Amino acid sequence: xxxxxxxxxxxxxxxxxxxxxxxxxxxxxxxxxxxxxxxxxxxxxxxxxxxxxxxxxxxxxxxxxxxxxxxxxxxxxxxxxxxxxxxxxxxxxxxxxxxxxxxxxxxxxxxxxxxxxxxxxxxxxxxxxxxxxxxxxxxxxxxxxxxxxxxxxxxxxxxxxxxxxxxxxxxxxxxxxxxxxxxxxxxxxxxxxxxxxxxxxxxxxxxxxxxxxxxxxxxxxxxxxxxxxxxxxxxxxxxxxxxxxxxxxxxxxxxxxxxxxxxxxxxxxxxxxxxxxxxxxxxxxxxxxxxxxxxxxxxxxxxxxxxxxxxxxxxxxxxxxxxxxxxxxxxxxxxxxxxxxxxxxxxxxxxxxxxxxxxxxxxxxxxxxxxxxxxxxxxxxxxxxxxxxxxxxxxxxxxxxxxxxxxxxxxxxxxxxxxxxxxxxxxxxxxxxxxxxxxxxxxxxxxxxxxxxxxxxxxxxxxxxxxxxxxxxxxxxxxxxxxxxxxxxxxxxxxxxxxxxxxxxxxxxxxxxxxxxxxxxxxxxxxxxxxxxxxxxxxxxxxxxxxxxxxxxxxxxxxxxxxxxxxxxxxxxxxxxxxxxxxxxxxxxxxxxxxxxxxxxxxxxxxxxxxxxxxxxx
Numbered sequence: 001x002x003x004x005x006x007x008x009x010x011x012x013x014x015x016x017x018x019x020x021x022x023x024x025x026x027x028x029x030x031x032x033x034x035x036x037x038x039x040x041x042x043x044x045x046x047x048x049x050x051x052x053x054x055x056x057x058x059x060x061x062x063x064x065x066x067x068x069x070x071x072x073x074x075x076x077x078x079x080x081x082x083x084x085x086x087x088x089x090x091x092x093x094x095x096x097x098x099x100x101x102x103x104x105x106x107x108x109x110x111x112x113x114x115x116x117x118x119x120x121x122x123x124x125x126x127x128x129x130x131x132x133x134x135x136x137x138x139x140x141x142x143x144x145x146x147x148x149x150x151x152x153x154x155x156x157x158x159x160x161x162x163x164x165x166x167x168x169x170x171x172x173x174x175x176x177x178x179x180x181x182x183x184x185x186x187x188x189x190x191x192x193x194x195x196x197x198x199x200x201x202x203x204x205x206x207x208x209x210x211x212x213x214x215x216x217x218x219x220x221x222x223x224x225x226x227x228x229x230x231x232x233x234x235x236x237x238x239x240x241x242x243x244x245x246x247x248x249x250x251x252x253x254x255x256x257x258x259x260x261x262x263x264x265x266x267x268x269x270x271x272x273x274x275x276x277x278x279x280x281x282x283x284x285x286x287x288x289x290x291x292x293x294x295x296x297x298x299x300x301x302x303x304x305x306x307x308x309x310x311x312x313x314x315x316x317x318x319x320x321x322x323x324x325x326x327x328x329x330x331x332x333x334x335x336x337x338x339x340x341x342x343x344x345x346x347x348x349x350x351x352x353x354x355x356x357x358x359x360x361x362x363x364x365x366x367x368x369x370x371x372x373x374x375x376x377x378x379x380x381x382x383x384x385x386x387x388x389x390x391x392x393x394x395x396x397x398x399x400x401x402x403x404x405x406x407x408x409x410x411x412x413x414x415x416x417x418x419x420x421x422x423x424x425x426x427x428x429x430x431x432x433x434x435x436x437x438x439x440x441x442x443x444x445x446x447x448x449x450x451x452x453x454x455x456x457x458x459x460x461x462x463x464x465x466x467x468x469x470x471x472x473x474x475x476x477x478x479x480x481x482x483x484x485x486x487x488x489x490x491x492x493x494x495x496x497x498x499x500x501x502x503x504x505x506x507x508x509x510x511x512x513x514x515x516x517x518x519x520x521x522x523x524x525x526x527x528x529x530x531x532x533x534x535x536x537x538x539x540x541x542x543x544x545x546x547x548x549x550x551x552x553x554x555x556x557x558x559x560x561x562x563x564x565x566x567x568x569x570x571x572x573x574x575x576x577x578x579x580x581x582x583x584x585x586x587x588x589x590x591x592x593x594x595x596x597x598x599x600x601x602x603x604x605x606x607x608x609x610x611x612x613x614x615x616x617x618x
Contacts, residue, residue, distance in 0.1 A: 121151025143196030316369025542568030
């Protein structure tokens with residue numbers, strides 16, 4: 001049960017909830033979901049009939065047209081315990097008997113943690129207050145991907161976990177923050193632009209989610225196993241599970257309140273929390289120079305595990321929350337191996353932030369909320385880069401961070417030097433005879449064991465070039481051609497690569513070219529990706545900026561844009577001075593054509609475009 005706030009009035013509690021809810025809807029949460037749920041349950045215990053508990057928490061998007069939903073988009077009742085879920089099932093089963101309906105089947109899906117919306121194919125609107133929402137069809141123009149196409153009904157706008165974890169985790173505390181910013185703003189930051197270009201921001205209809213279906217008895221008996229399977233099949237931020245009655249006629253019988261449908265319930269876990277005191281902060285240096293804080297705490301047991309260290313995200317959080325020795329904090333562990341900082345109960349008596357890198361002692365600089373070490377020869381960065389190589393390559397063991405640290409301490413600070421080592425060299429570095437033998441054998445194995453070329457490329461840790469992007473890149477450009485040298489335009493022409501990303505990749509490859517060529521010359525057994533791009537070198541549209549507009553007949557807009565990228569074009573969403581061709585389908589607005597004419601942009605029809613690409617005739 002949540003701890004009752006000391007001497008707090010109902011009015012004060014409601015005011016807090018309204019403030020927290022407004023911040024959450026704007027993508028700037030002030031407290032965690034668990035804290036918010038605890039406060040909501042506290043209000044329920046104090047005033048179960050309060051208006052706040054029985055109506056949709058409102059959201060606002062300024063400057064957007066309000067749309068009335070044909071059917072209310074309500075919130076979801078929550079079950080935190082097995083008993084609450086059992087009551088929901090028994091209520092449905094009782095109604096089925098009373099109205100002579102079959103025993104209810106239950107459909108279970110993962111509960112997405114994004115921005116709820118409705119898409120009928122013409123109108124795309126947020127949930128709003130449940131009765132009316134805000135028209136946000138511009139989201140698709142910006143690059144939000146509609147999974148399954150338009151018109152799939154209710155769903156949520158989310159960013160894929162795989163993309164967020166690889167590219168955005170260091171910059172945003174939660175994926176929802178960026179989602180709300182994309183929907184609510186006409187000006188996109190570079191992180192949003194890259195995520196949209198990569199197709200990572202998606203509208204996921206609930207009907208498209210992996211689902212389990214069965215009886216209430218089966219659900220209660222196998223809930224943990226079902227949860228594990230569904231969560232493993234879903235690459236999106238999650239906030240529990242959603243169970244709903246499948247029988248539509250029984251849904252109508254069960255009906256709804258002003259707040260939620262009675263035939264649907266969210267299954268959530270509050271997770272186990274504990275309070276502890278911060279003993280110290282350890283500052284760790286990553287391979288890109290970012291210095292991140294880890295809190296060392298008085299050992300505390302949560303969910304059967306003794307916790308001694310807690311991640312504190314970034315230096316900005318330490319500064320904002322006044323973290324440090326003496327701070328009293330609450331942490332939560334809800335199935336995760338690593339516990340999260342839930343809230344600060346008492347601030348540290350003194351705030352101490354490092355001014356120098358804990359590894360090389362160089363001066364640290366601020367980059368937004370992060371402290372950075374700008375010394376590329378920083379031992380900790382070198383260690384992390386080498387460790388990243390072996391971890392990403394994934395073909396051998398033995399090269400853990402402690403082993404790599406000893407090698408770096410002995411001036412083996414590059415991959416070229418490490419791969420030149422022999423068994424006697426490892427012995428000279430005070431490794432035991434068997435360990436030296438194993439390390440030398442592991443290096444030979446890493447060269448002889450087959451490995452995908454995209455994994456080999458990603459292992460170098462080039463900025464903006466993780467495993468997913470390496471695979472996409474080599475689908476279009478072969479590894480030898482990439483290493484020999486490509487232009488920024490060649491990379492930017494590929495779907496998922498914005499111009500800034502392309503610049504980072506080309507620059508990064510150029511800086512590491514000699515190293516990459518050296519390792520390739522050692523005879524790594526690479527499984528080469530077959531590039532799909534053909535004959536783009538001489539194509540008219542190579543490197544040209546194209547904007548497609550109007551109703552297109554030759555396929556979906558996504559298909560046509562992908563086709564243009566295969567010819568080397570830079571597909572853009574709106575007309576600008578960087579646009580070379582405006583390709584027009586039917587029903588094109590005169591204003592867009594006028595703007596193109598003013599900028600001296602070539603305006604061609606869809607038919608002409610198809611003729612030029614060899615995909616049709618005029």
